[in-house]
Amino acid sequence: MNVITREVARPVATPLPPLPPGRAGLSFGEAGLAALSALAANKLRAALTALGIFIGVAAVIVTVAVGAGARQQVLSQIQSLGANLLLVWGSNVRMGGVSLGAGQRPNMSWDDAQAIPREIPAVEAAAGTIRQQLQIVYSNQNWSTWVNGTDLDWFVAHEWVVAEGRFFSEEEATSGRKVALIGQTVAENLFGDENPVGREIRIRATPFEVIGVLGRKGQNPMGQDQDDMVVMPYWTARRSVMGASRAFARSVGSISVKVAEGEDMAEVEEQLRAFFRQRHRVAANEPETVNIRNLSEIAATRDASARTLSLLLAAVAAVSLLVGGIGVMNIMLVSVTERTREIGLRLAVGARRQDILRQFLLEAVLLALLGGAAGVAVGIALAHTLGAAGGWPVLIQWDAVALAVAVSGLTGLFFGYWPARRAASLDPIQALRHE
Template identity: 40%
Template structure:
């Protein structure tokens, strides 16, 4: 019974302290709001930036993983002029014949596809659209995991005879034909030449700013002969070769086999450097995740500076409040208030300011994350850990910022305090 009585008194005491703190803060609304501003900006920045960083990371990982983590991409090397590299793919060193040789000679390569790409105008009657034109082989759909939803893909006879047929991606179809779906057999024009529409690819959606549904697919031989005109001396030049292994464990074996095979085909011997580059999807994901993680931590750390500024602001205002309320403190002590009561009230005021600012900041951070996800079309990722950290930081900053002012208030001599004006 005695324990329950003490517990009841403690609860009433805590409620009184809280009520007095709220009353004081409410009577100085403008000052309280400005004091909270630093906490609001700091917490919202931490949560918002963390969520945006994780959203960008997830979007990019989904984009890369949509190709599969068991994928290698092979690119031509870079041309060098005047000891200056012209960039990846600036020279034609890969051919369709390389891809065919990889398919037949590399046991770990399950699916191999080569393609050319080129930006161009596609025209239908009075409408036109600028898009990416892909000259692909028969394995492109399996390598990129994208298949016709309506109609069909071109066949071997059309590839071998360089037929002028095209498969449209959904964005191009919509730009040229609107809502009309019965377009199989229609004729479009690419660089002034007629192509028969034989299919429409399935929708893959956008990934960030990249529209994966914007493209036209034609036979690789047609692309090379009629649009790019980029025939190497040893065969048909390509921009990229995709290689899928049976599983991720076979990826390193496939990479080793392909590198040796291409060096032999291209007459490259030590100490000569490769005239091609092989990228590993799993390595890309790992590297990108590490980079984005480090950038997010760095930016969050910078945003965290505003939390320090917010804490200093709270401490400063509370110190000013102690000076302004010296006489009030003296009166309370004169009528029997203990040092602990004065200490607790000022601590409560600081904690309420920082905690309320933290709650508003969390809401602001979620709104920032939602707005960024909507504008930039990235996944909305609300990090529970960042919210938990924000909550802990806001409470901790308030506690630390209120300690010194609260101690100063509690230590005031009541006689000296009563004499102050």
């Protein structure tokens, strides 16, 4: 070995200039960079550790999105029923002490429906309806559907719009003209692509002119297709379709009552009960003759159960976040043990305990946040994919996304604290000797 050519370096004797004064301690940004490079040094392990958080956050986002989508669907179904709607139909009818069963015999009349808005000022519209399932024939097509005979108020109460054609007129309603409006489902099944307006359909061999097609509503909260029906004036239905025995010549099966905006639904319901007690001459100790349903209430119950379900799913997802957090703690403890000498060195060169604490805590938080961010991305993508594949409505809840990210960060902070404390409390002498 040649003494001269061997590369030993020639040290420069010039001393370094004095170190400029700095702030004491590790800055937040520097600690973050150090934490990032520590994570980058062990990418696979970091990725596997973040996996728990990742799955938790993705699960939260997917379940919340699907749950919110389901709730939104229920809410739009509630709206499709018509707001502030009370449905009245006949209750138990007794004849000579014998119960005939609810709704078996109509006990309300067209005149009851007409009287309601006069008697109860809070009612905006009331429409008596009879309905029957009947076969509808057009050319060589036929379709079985519900035929409703009702009043113009019915369209108001149930918030129907006309997609094509028109509603029937007052004159047509009172004179019993053979006109009908059909729902979208009926239009599709009988007419296909043809425009039904002006065509003639037959019900029980009687021809009716289709004067309009109603706008689409879809399913109601009970899952029934609201577009599968035909509507015609009450008197038309009475005279031309459903027959009219003398006893039931003016009867209606149900009355749709729309309560004016801002009125108390429960109060109007009470007034309606009182109205029917009086009108049907029901004594105070006798059972009521009508049933009244607040449809939005039923729907609200469904909404509440959808909410409970999504809460439950979110709770399950939260548990997986917890498990992910324990994974972070586990790996951070391993990391502290592995890097004991490094910690000893950092303490020896002037790191304060809080610097070490900050460094390891940030590492855990960054790890969890990276997992959380990946979980957000994949969760959103997965929610959309699932929604598209399963035909479910999906609604990304951005506040839930923000919450999931915040919670993953907090998970890192919480589960990272103990390992970081352990790192910070190491004795530098012992740590430097650690093998």
